[in-house]
């Protein structure tokens with residue numbers, strides 16, 4: 001199976017601007033990418049990062065085996081166009097999985113569950129209606145990201161006669177888009193993962209003193 005990991009390499013994660021400076025967002029985005037790549041390689045696949053700009057794998061916090069298993073393809077087209085250019089075209093084509101780079105809680109098990117679904121299209125929706133990861137085996141299915149793309153993808157699958165399976169996974173449903181999502185990274189991230197480590201290095205910690213748990217930042221921990 002081809003595994004594609006789209007990555008906005010310049011100015012990633014703009015919706016985290018209230019919590020992180022541009023360079024901090026870049027650091028955290030790369031830490032999440034590193035965790036996703038490690039999980040894909042752990043699941044036995046060789047990912048291709050489809051990046052909007054050149055990406056230096058040597059500068060990513062990844063182990064050597066992950067680095068040598070990962071390819072980078074620079075594609076300046078929109079997310080939807082770049083992904084569609086890599087989906088199966090003909091009946092004999094290999095399945096293609098698309099796993100977003102901001103799935104900080106991704107695990108090998110969660111990916112294996114998605115990858116082993118044998119539907120024409122298997123989708124792991126994100127909270128809020130997005131499409132965090134999917135596997136495409138049908139030659140006519142194409143993506144249309146943004147907005148409630150999960151619903152759009154259900155409709156596109158129907159239109160092309162592809163059967164679609166929805167994979168219910170907390171870990172794959174949790175993409176990190178907004179400051180509130182950082183709570184999930186600190187609560188559920190593993191001690192060996194880069195994303196929670198990067199947040200802690202930037203001074204973030206859980207704040208459970210009020211009603212809902214939030215993240216707080218230690219004083220004097222901003223880097224800019």
Ligand SMILES: Nc1nc2c(ncn2[C@@H]2O[C@H](COP(=O)(O)OP(=O)(O)OP(=O)(O)O)[C@@H](O)[C@H]2O)c(=O)[nH]1
Pocket residue numbers: 005006007008009011012013014015016050051052075077078079082100101102177
């Ligand atoms: N190749 C490619 N990847 C993209 C593009 N836009 C977003 N991505 C990646 O697609 C996934 C989902 O992205 P979003 O959460 O919608 O956008 P984002 O750029 O990460 O964050 P925001 O700036 O806050 O919208 C992430 O892995 C991004 O790195 C794009 O134009 N091209």
Ligand SMILES: C[C@H](OP(=O)(O)O)C(=O)O
Pocket residue numbers: 079126128129130131132144145146147148149150175177
């Ligand atoms: C790419 C987009 O991601 P979101 O903006 O929902 O995180 C989507 O899943 O359609």
